[in-house]
Amino acid sequence: MVLPENFLWGGATAANQCEGAWDRDGKGVSVADICTGGKFGQSKRITPVLEEGTFYPSREAIQHYDRFREDIKLFAEMGFKCYRFSIAWTRIFPNGDEAEPNEAGLRHYEEVIDECRKYGIEPLITISHYEVPFGLTKKCNAWVSREMIGYFLNYCRAIFTRYKGKVKYWLTFNEINSSSAPIGALLNQGILNDLKNPTVFMDQPDIPQQRYQGLHHMFLASALAVQMAHEIDPNYRVGNMMIYSASYPLTCNPDDVLVCQQYNNRYNYYCTDVQARGEYSYFAKRMLKELGVTLQMEPGDAEILKKGTVDFITFSYYMSSCQTAQNMETGEGNLLGGVKNPYLKASDWGWQIDPKGLRYALNDLYGRYGKPLMVVENGLGAKDTLEADGTINDDYRIDYLRQHIEQMKEAVEDGVDLMGYTPWGCIDLVSASTGEYAKRYGFIYVRRYDDGTGDFARLKKKSFYWYKKVIATNGEDLD
Ligand code: BGP
Numbered sequence: 001m002v003l004p005e006n007f008l009w010g011g012a013t014a015a016n017q018c019e020g021a022w023d024r025d026g027k028g029v030s031v032a033d034i035c036t037g038g039k040f041g042q043s044k045r046i047t048p049v050l051e052e053g054t055f056y057p058s059r060e061a062i063q064h065y066d067r068f069r070e071d072i073k074l075f076a077e078m079g080f081k082c083y084r085f086s087i088a089w090t091r092i093f094p095n096g097d098e099a100e101p102n103e104a105g106l107r108h109y110e111e112v113i114d115e116c117r118k119y120g121i122e123p124l125i126t127i128s129h130y131e132v133p134f135g136l137t138k139k140c141n142a143w144v145s146r147e148m149i150g151y152f153l154n155y156c157r158a159i160f161t162r163y164k165g166k167v168k169y170w171l172t173f174n175e176i177n178s179s180s181a182p183i184g185a186l187l188n189q190g191i192l193n194d195l196k197n198p199t200v201f202m203d204q205p206d207i208p209q210q211r212y213q214g215l216h217h218m219f220l221a222s223a224l225a226v227q228m229a230h231e232i233d234p235n236y237r238v239g240n241m242m243i244y245s246a247s248y249p250l251t252c253n254p255d256d257v258l259v260c261q262q263y264n265n266r267y268n269y270y271c272t273d274v275q276a277r278g279e280y281s282y283f284a285k286r287m288l289k290e291l292g293v294t295l296q297m298e299p300g301d302a303e304i305l306k307k308g309t310v311d312f313i314t315f316s317y318y319m320s321s322c323q324t325a326q327n328m329e330t331g332e333g334n335l336l337g338g339v340k341n342p343y344l345k346a347s348d349w350g351w352q353i354d355p356k357g358l359r360y361a362l363n364d365l366y367g368r369y370g371k372p373l374m375v376v377e378n379g380l381g382a383k384d385t386l387e388a389d390g391t392i393n394d395d396y397r398i399d400y401l402r403q404h405i406e407q408m409k410e411a412v413e414d415g416v417d418l419m420g421y422t423p424w425g426c427i428d429l430v431s432a433s434t435g436e437y438a439k440r441y442g443f444i445y446v447r448r449y450d451d452g453t454g455d456f457a458r459l460k461k462k463s464f465y466w467y468k469k470v471i472a473t474n475g476e477d478l479d
Contacts, residue, residue, distance in 0.1 A: 002475065018062050018429040027088065027094060030090045035201065045201060062427065073119075089128060149221045153228065176271045180211075212288060212295065246317070265287065314373070319334075320341060321334045321340070322338055359407040381439040394461045428446040
């Protein structure tokens with residue numbers, strides 16, 4: 001058997017993309033709640049002033065807040081060992097700056113955790129997944145401000161204390177390196193400079209100084225959270241979470257190779273070097289200078305970073321791209337830049353499918369950091385067809401996942417220490433980048449559509465039965 005016996009098979013979701021109940025039981029507004037629906041080729045909008053009659057997908061999402069028992073039961077039926085979900089910060093601290101947590105929010109996640117435990121499913125909790133309290137954006141432009149560290153730690157203390165003994169694995173920030181690109185400013189960091197007018201999500205006016213200063217604050221917050229977690233419960237294990245944006249030189253021209261190396265430094269290593277090694281890399285100084293960024297640091301910051309390195313490394317992996325020194329158009333769907341790879345096919349959303357890139361990613365990260373790894377997002381966003389007989393025959397998704405699991409096994413044979421695999425959107429949910437329902441990832445189909453119709457019924461796709469068999473055989477039977 002290639003994979004370890006205690007391998008954490010499961011699936012992943014995020015609160016703002018699945019819960020709904022956006023204003024119930026004391027929940028405050030998050031930055032996800034001010035984003036409208038959109039679709040591929042037609043960006044969603046950021047509306048700081050909520051609009052009457054506009055469609056906001058996070059309001060109902062897939063009603064997981066009310067249906068989590070039904071959903072977790074289906075996960076258990078597939079044999080999940082692990083469920084990665086996020087806590088909505090705004091259910092615990094509605095504006096972000098309250099002195100006391102909201103009991104209804106704490107109780108809700110306690111029920112979710114207990115429900116997982118009932119089936120022997122290990123919770124893996126993302127503390128902040130693209131849903132900064134909008135109250136903090138209004139108060140201090142969120143992570144741009146150093147004050148955020150205190151608000152974040154209050155939130156961490158509340159959940160670390162409450163769930164002590166019931167949870168083992170935590171992730172501080174989802175895809176923290178999304179803020180190496182403009183796309184991370186609002187979702188990841190809550191940065192919004194115009195609080196009056198709507199902005200097109202893909203065209204947010206960008207100020208790199210804010211993003212990188214914000215990242216410095218997030219690194220400190222993450223490091224302090226790691227230390228706090230260990231103090232509260234020595235059994236807690238805290239990981240980072242990054243996008244692994246696999247990137248290859250477009251040609252063997254040394255100019256392309258160098259551009260690619262610089263891309264990797266900026267997008268794949270800049271954040272994880274700090275979170276895993278406890279210090280900024282040698283290349284950070286020049287990189288920041290060329291971006292026109294000057295970091296404000298305080299005495300003691302270096303020590304905090306050093307003391308709060310993560311216990312394990314987690315990442316999302318969907319696609320790869322190529323880098324070139326030539327002036328070529330960014331490939332459609334390449335949210336972090338890069339051009340198309342002529343050897344690869346792409347999804348309907350332009351994401352280039354590259355299973356071998358996952359083996360490359362695992363070897364690269366393990367070789368660089370030597371810490372246990374976990375693939376906490378992977379999957380194919382696709383349009384599914386619900387047949388008249390109620391079946392959903394998603395063979396394309398099975399193919400995608402099979403090929404990625406094969407490469408994961410290769411990496412384990414290469415010697416990589418891999419803890420688990422939680423494919424993204426194990427139940428269909430709202431897309432983060434486009435705000436639509438049509439981009440489906442799940443093993444479970446949700447009857448809900450972008451025009452606002454649908455009854456939210458859950459239906460098992462063909463991949464549901466396939467994944468169940470994969471888990472039952474610990475990845476040996478992938479047919
Ligand atoms: C990651 C996010 C998720 C998720 C996923 C798929 O970037 O962590 O929240 O949604 O990608 O992306 P999308 O929903 O845009 O297809």
